[in-house]
Amino acid sequence: MPDLKVTADHLRRDAYLYVRQSSLRQVTDHGESTQRQYALRDRAVAAGWPLERVRVIDCDLGLSGASTMLRDGFKELVNDVALAKAGIVMGLEVSRLARNSADWHRLIQLCALTATLILDEDGIYDPANFNDRLLLGLKGTMSEAELHFRKARMRGGQLNKARRGELVMGPPVGLVYRPDGTIDLDPDAEVQNALRLVFDTFERTGSAMRTVRFFQTEGILFPRRLRKGPNKGELRWALPQHARILQVLHNPRYAGAFVYGRTKTHHRPEGGTAQLNVDRADWLVVMPDMHPGYIDWARYEANQQRLSDNGRAFGGDRRAGPTREGSALLQGRILCGICGTRMGVHYHQEHGRAVPLYVCQDSLVRKGGTVCQSVPGKVVDPAVSGLLLDLMVPMTLEVTLAVQQELEARAAETDTLRRQHLERTRYEAEQARARYMKVDPDNRLVADTLEAEWNGKLRHHAEAVEAYERHREEQAAAIDAETRRRVLALAEDFPRIWRDPRVDNRERKRILRLLVTDVTLIKAETITVHVRLSGGATRTLELERPRPIAQIRKIKPDLRAEVDRLLDQHCDREVAEILNANGWRTWEGKPFDDKKINFIRSTYKLPSLRERLRQKGLLTTKEVAARFGITSTTVYAWGQRGWLTKSRTGRNRGLWCLPEDDTALRQHGGNARSADTAASPAQSPE
Incomplete structure (x- = not known):
């Protein structure tokens, strides 16, 4: 007898049968459940739906009902219910449709809005009816709880085995x-x-x-x-x-x-x-x-x-990172002596090369504060490097033996692996050959496949042999007797190895990390460096702070005094030549020239040689000519005769020194004027 809940409006729409099992293993091993779900089609036919209008959605077989994420069949069912295409939705039980209460209640709500019935093994329900909706909700909650209990039992068994170490x-x-x-x-x-x-x-x-x-x-x-x-x-x-x-x-x-x-x-x-x-x-x-x-x-x-x-990226949690390519010798080993956190490394250009700067910026990064302190690496690194050289001198022979043993051990390890891989490829080729030899020659379909497999294994073995021989030659060249001799010779002069530019920065850092645990820096009037060695011993270094560039460029007092002294008797060009000859250099290490001397004079207000001679009373050629009433040519003639002394103040320039008693010069000047008057033609009065 047809159910009274099924109306003509329901029968005008299709009946939907949703079939699902949680895993593929259930699908293959528990076929009875699958048959029971498909048998619900007979319930729909008995309720009045033609068999051809019973739509079966079974694409979710083998998928869990805990979520709708991967269940395309359930999504299709919900869409058709929302579009009022379904008159009834059938499932063997609530757990087949959904194990999640949210998904189940969403389906119930859609069915209530579109007047769609729900059928399970126990009967037909109308979600628009409160009692039916309440019962369906309870079934959904019980289905979700059942899944929880099953998982809890399985989880408890796993934990018990795990605690015994038997899982x-x-x-x-x-x-x-x-x-x-x-x-x-x-x-x-x-x-x-x-x-x-x-x-x-x-x-x-x-x-x-x-x-x-x-x-x-x-x-x-x-x-x-x-x-x-x-x-x-x-x-x-x-x-x-x-x-x-x-x-x-x-x-x-x-x-x-x-x-x-x-x-x-x-x-x-x-x-x-x-x-x-x-x-x-x-x-x-x-x-x-x-x-x-x-x-x-x-x-x-x-x-x-x-x-x-x-x-870890930065800060006190990371005391040391892997060695990097930069020139900062103490990278990963520097601690701030003020706040105790790890200091980072910054680089800046100085004279065309990257110079490290150790910076503590933990307060800046974490709290928005300021930089705690910054210490130049060009001062600290050489000092720690010198300390390292002092510590390493007694250990050179041990280092030599360790390096040699490491080279040999590394070569032996890689050679063993390559030989084993070579043996594996040979064995696989032999196995492929044996399979090919056992096949019936007339069965060409199988024989051709096995022959191709055999050829591929042979090629793979040949490539492995070639690679093994190539690497063995490279390793032999790397650790031959000549190389051992060179290693021994280098180890006897560890300072030369340490300073060799061909040694990678990372290798220097690795050597340092074997001996140094950390280095603490404190910058005050001087830079204090506390070095903690791996064995627990400590060393403390006191270093001078580098002077600012303004002080470095500033002219030294002794250089200024020397320039002032030389200017009494020499011009700028001559002063520069004398300074260069005596070994003086600029702050950049370059020789002096007249422009640099001129800069020193103008900076420190030092009078030039010409100004000093003028202060002593020396006169120019025009001034001498005006004093004695003669021409400039006569002044030069007097200089050639030795009546005047000329002091040079630069290129083609000079000043004249007059004697204290110039009576004779005045007499010579009068004679010169008379001679000039006699030599000139008489002029008639106006």
């Missing part, structure tokens, strides 16, 4: 489960050596990025194990990326520890999820030494501290 989780590459359920190192020697090389290189370089560059420069491949797909469990080899190396360095399982709760799931507003990292202090379970590892727990802790120091 089975997929191990990272390099670790495998043995048949007895325990975790052990991967039996593949190439995989083990690749992972050990990551940790050794990071410890040597102090930077994950430099570890990646080492692998890429050396052409060393790194493994990853496929987690899904038809080739699940197989190894794939490729050059590592930065994120891959960070995953290895951060994973505590490589230290033999069982850890649970490193990440948590965050539900986004739009319905998606994201995995967020949890602070180490909030990890739920941490159990060191649960299984064999590639490093111990202490080394893992040291690696995390170094990665944390490298990752």
Whole structure:
């Protein structure tokens, strides 16, 4: 008998059957539930809908009902209900339609507004009716609570196993489960050596990025194990990326520890999820030494501290970052002696080269204050460098042996990995050959495929052999006997190595970090430098503050006195020549010229040689001629005869010195005027 809630208006619209199961495993292993959902079509036919007008939406099979984010079928159903295309919506139970109360109540509201019925295994409901709507709401709440209880039970079981360290989780590459359920190192020697090389290189370089560059420069491949797909469990080899190396360095399982709760799931507003990292202090379970590892727990802790120091951007939380390319020797080791925070490095140009400046700007950045202090690196770096040279002199032989051993060990590590990779490619080529030889020659479809695979493996093996030979020659050239001899010769003269411009700045900083923990600076009348060495000992240096440029350019008192003394007898050009001959130089280290002497005179109001001679009474040629009533030519003639003495004050210039008794000169002047009058024609009076 048709249900009284079904009206002719409902029958004019289509019936919608929504079919969903939470996972693909349920779809394949629990077919009975799927058949029960499809059987609801018979309920719609019994209620009066023709079979051809019963629309089945089953594209959400295998998707969870906790969210509508990825359920396109549910979105289609809601759209058609909102457009009043549906007369009835059918689902085996509320949980098939939605596990989220918000999504369920939104569907109920739309059905009430468009007069759409809802059918489940228990009966037909009219959302426009209060009692039916109340019952549907309770069913939705119970469905959501059921999902919560299921998750809580599963979560409780996981936590109990995790607290015992027995929870089975997929191990990272390099670790495998043995048949007895325990975790052990991967039996593949190439995989083990690749992972050990990551940790050794990071410890040597102090930077994950430099570890990646080492692998890429050396052409060393790194493994990853496929987690899904038809080739699940197989190894794939490729050059590592930065994120891959960070995953290895951060994973505590490589230290033999069982850890649970490193990440948590965050539900986004739009319905998606994201995995967020949890602070180490909030990890739920941490159990060191649960299984064999590639490093111990202490080394893992040291690696995390170094990665944390490298990752923070500024301020007191970051005491030291990775070594950089700049010339600042103490980068990452400088502390402010006033506020105790880490000082940053700024560079400025000085005489065409970058000069470091250590600046404490923690108050400026965090509180909007001012710069605490700034200390020039051109003063501090040479002083600490000199201290380092003094400390390193007794250690040169030990350093020599360590360098030589490191070169040999590094070459041995990379050579072992390359030989193992070569052996792997040879084995794969042999396997491909064996598969090809076993196939029936008449089955060309299979034989051609296996032959192509064999040829590809052979090419890959040949490329690996060529790369191995090339790298072996390069390594042999790098550590041959001549190179060892040169290393020994250089190590005996460590100061020359330290000052060699070919030594990279980062290498100098790495050497310094082995000996120096931190350097504290205090700038007052002098610059106080407290150096704390790695062993706990301290050294204190007192350095003079650099003078301002105005003081540097200022003329020294002794130079000014010397110029003043020389100007008594010499012109500007002669003073410059005498100063240069005596070794005097300008503040820029350049020789003097007449322009620079003129600048000194004008700055300090020093009279020139001409002015000094004028003050002594010396006269110009015109003044001498006017005094004695003679011509300028006669003045020069008197000078040639020795009656007058001329003192030169510059190029083609000079002043005349008259004797104290000029009676004779006046007589000579009268004779000269008489001679000039006699030689000139007589003039008639007007």
